[in-house]
Amino acid sequence: MRPLAYIMFALMALVTITLSTIFLLMPRMNWSAAVKPSTLENRIASTVRKRWIAIHRPDQRNPLTLTPDNLISGREDYDEHCSVCHGIDGSGKNRIEAEFYPRVPRLTGDTQQLSDAEIYFVIANGVALSAMPAFGERHRPEEIWKLVMWVRHLAALTPDERKKIERETSDQARSHEEMMKSHEEMMRRVPGMAN
């Protein structure tokens, strides 16, 4: 065979392998979010993510002063936008009773080793191919810096604050259960809706 024929053959083989991988092999793999990512995948993803954050984070410290008002507004924003996934206490236990792939991290653990600028960067940009959304387009920088403050504070809650937050978490769980019960009750009463 002439060299050109070899190249054409190799290219056709490559196209066939790529297309069979996409259309035959990949749809038969397990894409469920209930599966736990493997240790190898976790390591690769976390190395890439850490390097990406370190390279792109803003070269800045938190420009806001730690005041009770700033903390309260950070907490309110956190409870509204973040606690659904990261838990009201930052424990990583989501409030929608579901599995995520990759898992939602505990903000009070290794995350605390990130600098303020790195935490800011993740909140503003999110992480592609994960459930972590980007808040930077629709939140002002001051709001994000206040969130950073609250994320830091979650790892240093006083026993009183922790108790209050735990009480609020169990109150929310209870009101969710009550809502579900009254919903079931309602469905039972509507003719043709009971299953």
Ligand code: HEC
């Ligand atoms: C819909 C779920 C969801 C919401 C809402 C969410 N996160 Fe996340 N967050 C994630 C997931 C999943 C990851 C892990 C991403 C990964 O593995 O790359 C993450 C990662 C992070 C990290 C990086 C942790 C680390 O150790 O690398 C920080 C910081 C963070 N989130 C803070 C927040 C804050 C603050 C908010 C609210 C403004 C928020 N997140 C809202 C799901 C969510």
